[in-house]
Amino acid sequence: MRLKTIAAFCAAAALSVGGAWLSAGWVEARSGEVVTSTLIDGQHDWTTVTTDGLLVALGGEAPDEATRFRVVSAVGRVIDPDRIVDNMDVKAREQIKAPRFSVEMLRNGEGISLIGLIPPTGDGKGIAEQLADVANNTPVTDLLETASYPVPENWEAALAYSIKALRDLERSKISVSADLVEITAISDSPESKRRIESQLARSVPNGVRLALSISAPRPVITPFTLRFTLDAEGNASFDACSADTEDAKSRILRAASSVGQIEKPECAIGLGVPSPNWAKAVEVAMSGLKDMGGGSLTFSDADITLVALDTTSQGTFDRVVGEVDAALPEVFSMHAVLPEKVVVDGTGAEAAVEFVATRSPEGLVQLRGRLTDDGIEQIVGSFARAQFGSDKVYLATRDDPNLPESWPVRVLAALEALATLESGSAVVQKDYVEIRGLSGDKNASDTISRTLADKLGDAENFDVNVRYDEMLDTTLxxxxxEECVSRINSILSAAKITFEPSSAExxxxxxxxxDRIAEIAKQCERVKMEIGGYTDSQGREEMNSALSQQRADSVRAALQSRRVLTSNITAKGYGEADPIADNDTADGREANRRIEFKLLTDARAAATDDASGDTEATTEAETETPSE
Incomplete structure (x- = not known):
């Protein structure tokens, strides 16, 4: 009996254990299915589910902390939260990129608008405050926002440059970023356009790219003039060129290039063309000039003057003139001249039948040669004094009643042309006028040709030889x-160039x-200057001389690295020579260690070149410490 009881008890225990095991397995499987289904429905299929008895372990990488929390919460709604084991990782957050700082500035007659994202301005004035005095009682619309992120390199320089540009440009749009400034503006004239472009290009900060789009209104050209010359060797040039469209300009320049060798041809686009067939008429006339072997071609509105070379045969002249006249479009009329050989004396001497006016670089004007009578002499003298100044004109002419009737007009036209030059000469003969000289205006040849073509009428055999000199260009x-050297040394007196001790670094x-010196040096690239290096008197004289030369060379190299043309800049070390303070004191020695810029005359520049060529490198080892 007792054995049966024990057997029954063991059987019951086995059944209990087996039932518990089966129940736990079913709960485990069921829990895994329910949790997996919940995660799939919630689009969290990236989560792994592992069951261990009643425990449910969640794994995988959650995209962020919020998603991980949502997964735990969702699973906690279908099983007891105490059974959840959270083994999930959270994906590392990417570092937030700094925003791109930029500003759009718009200025017109209605005011100034600012929009963009900028760094905090700190204690300084904001952009709107800096431009308040420019607005002229018009509103400054400030839509700028700030963000506290590191300020990019060149941002402050680019912004300061753009604010200054906006001050100078009344109608403009400026886009500013740390590495690029884009300026779109409208100027009052082509001359103003060139001046603005030059000033903006010269002052752009280092490390900042500049994109310029400055437009100017199309000028009204009157008379609508084109002046083209071709010599016997095939060399061609424009004294003046006008076109009404880009297409007409391209056709004219192609025609000119096909006629002769021409360097950097240019043609102004303007209003006032007398006929839509302007380009065709120019092409026909240029082709005729080539067939004739050379000469000059002048268009003044619809009137054309073709002047052959004095070596052209009569037969060739007659044939070409007939062909060109027949091929010209309607409206245009041509006057052709086969001139006699022109001999220019240019002195106004007794034997020469000519009038000569010369203007010196100092502005002094001498008038010599022949005029019709005393009345014309008074008119010419008054006109010259009005053009050049009363105290600048010296009149020494003689009367000749046999001069042609058009002589006074030709003289006055020549003086008007000469007044546009900084220096030069004007020679007037019966059938010829010559203007030569220097000008700071790129359009001087156009202006003079237009004046002569308008005033001389059919007798348009003239020659214009004017050279442009940018040093005389006031728009630049x-x-x-002297100002170049003075400005640079003013910068050095305020903040000197310093070097590492006993080094040229x-x-x-x-x-x-x-940087500031480079800005000025770019405007003075044609000026011959010397960079002088100086030391104090400590150390051996030879070593100080070598160190001062190395330091002067370092400054020249630094300017060159800033895109300064240094072909006219020399570097010379003077060592401990020419002290400006007492070498017995620390302050005095500091003052004597300096860089100076000097203006070189042509003779001194040549001497400097010779001296630098004779310098020999020192190879002997030095043991003494040089001046700092």
Whole structure:
């Protein structure tokens, strides 16, 4: 009996254990199915589910902390939260990129608008405050936002440059970023356009790219003039060129290139063309000039003057003139001249039948040669004094009643042309006028040709030989040689260039000084200057001389690295010579360690070149410490 009881008890225990095991397995499987289904429905299929008895372990990488929390919460709604084991990882958050700082500035007659994202301005004035005085009682719309992120390199320089540009441009749009400034503006004239482009290009900060789009209104050209010359060797040139469209300009320049060798042809586009067939008429006339072997071609509105070379045969002249006249479009009329050989005396001497006016670089004007009578002499003298100044004109002419009737008109036209030049000469003969000289205006030849074509009428055999000199161009605001050196030395007196001790390496805190000098040097590239290096008297004289030369060379190299043309800049080390302070004191020695810029005359520049050529490199090892 007792054995049966024990057997029954064991059987019951086995059944209990087996039932518990089966129940746990079913709960485990069921839990896994329910949790997996819930995660799939919630689009969290990236989560792994592992069951261990009543425990449910969740794994995988959640995209963020919020998603991980949502997964745990969703699973906790279908099983007891105490059974959840959270083994999930959270994906590392990507570092937020700094935003791109930029500003759009718009200025017109209605005011100034600012929009963009900028760094905090700190204690300084905001952009709107800096431009308040420019608005002229018009509103400044400030839509700028700020973000506290590191300020990009060149941002402050680019922004300061753009604010200054907006001050100078009344109708403009400026887009600013740390590495690029885009300026779109409208100027008052082509001359103003060139001046603005030059000033903006010269002052752009280092490390900042500049994109310019400055437009100017199309000028009204009157008379609508084209002046083209071709010599016997096939060399061609424009004294003046006008076109009404880009297509007409291209046709004219192609025709000119096919006629002769021409360098950098240019043609102004303007209003006032007398006929839509302007380009066709120019092409026909240029082709005729080539067939004739050379000469000059002048268009003044619809009137054309073709002047052959004095070596052209009569038969060739007659044939070409007939062909060109027949091929010209309607409206255009041609006057052709086969001139006698022109001999220019240019002195106004007794034997020469001519009038000569010369203008010196100092502005002094001498009038010599022949005029019709005393009355014409008074008119010419008054006109010259009005053009050049009463105290600038010297009149020494003689009367000749046999001069042609058009002589006074030709003289006055020549003086008007000469007044547009900085220096030069004008020669007037019966059938010929010659203008030569220098000008700071790129369009001087156009202006003179237009004046002569308008005033001389059919007798348009003239020659214009004017050379442009950018140093005389007032629109470029180029300083004089003396101003160049003075401005650079003013910068050095305020913040000197310093070097590492006993070294030619320029210190980092001198960068801004070099930058400012480079800005001026770019405007003075034709000025011959010398960079002089000086030391104090400590150390051996030979070593100080070598160190000062190395430092002067370092400054020249630093300017060259800032895109300064240094072909006219020499570097010379003077060592401990020419002290400006007492070498017995620390302050005095500091003052004597300096860089100076000097203006070189042609003779001194040549002497400097010779001296630098004789310098020999020192190879002997030095043991003494040189001046700092």
């Amino acid at each position: 605001n180029i300083p004089t040689p 320029i210190t980092a805190d001198t960068k801004r000084t070099i």
